[in-house]
Amino acid sequence: MPATAPPGTGQLTREQLLEGYRVMRTIREFEERLHVEFATGEIPGFVHLYAGEEAIAAGVCAHLGADDYVASTHRGHGHAIAKGCDVKAMMAEIYGKQTGLCHGKGGSMHIADLDKGMLGANGIVGGGPPLACGVGLTARVKNTDQVAVSFTGDGGSNQGTFLESLNLASAWHLPCVFVVENNGYAESTPPAYHQSGVDVAKRADGFGFPGVVVDGFDFFAVHEAAGEAIARARAGGGPSLLECKTLRYYGHFEGDQQTYRGAGEVEEVRRTRDCLATFVQRVTNAGILDAEDLERVDQDVRGLIDEAVTEAKAGPDPTPAEVETDVYVTY
């Protein structure tokens, strides 16, 4: 098997595969570690973990540059990592430290880094799509080739903000991609109880742009479909909707008792569909990456997350004198 893909197939290079794996592994390690650390009571506020959904953030953001935008959700760590935010500063932010990405003022649900095009995790369900329309409009008015991606959950896709954004993006021909991470539960409610129809993607039909469904556990499927949606937006083809079917491995928030889940639901998915396990199996089967390549990434990531937690814990708290800094903006 040649290490490079045959021309005209849109297949990934070895370097792209390694980078996709590194992003997914970093998110997984970051979230699994937070799951452990949150239980100690040392982390202020709520955390909503992205573990299980890594292929989506990694597959989508692989096509975005630093000047493209993402608008995230309350479950935003994965999007921030995939968009290139500093992992140590993210961890410090979640610990509420002065060294954090937002100097400890944002915490898990408001991590943002405008320099990286990360418009922020968002405590408001359905809060991201209108932001994507806003930056999308900026890109269109300024005639740049920037693209705006919003992430929304299945619950968020029922919000008026989501549907209003689909309408605006279509009416204004905005370079927006609406990614719906359908992880099976709006907090604790399965879609059958709150959505008419099985696919959120069908909602795009009503606004006159394409909506497609992919397996959100499959990095390759997300990567290919997102690549086409983003290229379409960049070329002036307007908005599209990408629904990724997935499952989160932990509760809605850390501490959620998850009494709404079926028995063995997460274990079964972890065993048969996990995005990292299937990725490893497929790239090694194809003979493009070997176990050593992947182990090197694992080691680097483990070291990075260890350092991030140690440094976050040791970092200084914001001082009372800073209570108003970075909070108000004057135009």
Added chain:
Amino acid sequence: MTTVGIVANPAAGRDIRRLVAGASVSGHAEKAGMVFRVLAGLGAAGVTRALMMPAPGGLSATLHRQLRAHAAGQGHEAAPAALEELPMRLDGTAADSIRAVEAMRRAGAAAIVVLGGDGTHRVVAKACADVPVCALSTGTNNVFPELREATVAGLATGLVATGRGGPGALRRDAALRVEVDCAEPDLALVDVAASREPFIGARALWRPGGISDLLVTFANPAAVGLSAVAGMVSPLERGGGRGLHVRLAEAPEAAAITVQVPLAPGLVVPVGVAAWRALATGEQVDLPAAGGSLALDGEREIERRPGARATVRLVAGPLTIDVDAVMRHAATKGLTRLPPRV
């Protein structure tokens, strides 16, 4: 009591071809409308019971609203066949359709109406044995099922199910049996494509690049999709007992001919063909062992490790209802005439 099965795939019509080409969309309301129209046709032909795979939320709600509205209607039209949903758990995968078809066979279904694309029909064909299938397309993207009015399809299926289909009612279609290493054999109804792409990505195949071999059960130049490549070089009738093996050119210089082919609705691309030859029923083709992926009926399904043995054999496929032939027979024999008024 005559029973007919109905499989309506709720997930059909949402793949990447909506994004990269101009493929049509088929929403729940349209699928529910199609099922309603099938029921009307079946009922008029004397079918009393229709067994359906349970439909999720939106499709089911729309269908039942239509049936209730009909029940409150004028009453001069024939009553639709009574709808019964199979008592089965759905897990949202192709396995649902397999289990549904097996349950329909156990319940004595005399025919099965399938609403979906090539992929849905492929899954049904794995489980339906010799129960006749009425193949209905829910979009413009398909080769095996026909795009036709569901009421008439229901009528024709009802005539077949009640033993009045006539001599030309059923066609024995072909299939391609695919074996890779020791894995469970798989089936394709239209085409198998061997690609050098190692990963199956977003499944639906819409790029010709990297495809080395194409095997088809029939070759219709008026089709959309990969089988149209075969159709453009050597048209081959459906159900004729012969297939075609086409080798695509690795580079433009290696092409014996280059044909323009609609690979998806709204997407016409040049495809270089190196060679082609006929394929007899029972004949086996060994695919190059270079690794890569296999697409069955336009969906990338199987990733092959380098060196994996992969064979394709042309075999007998499902029995398919020829709606035109059945309706011609019915008209000729007066089967659709009501008794004269007295």
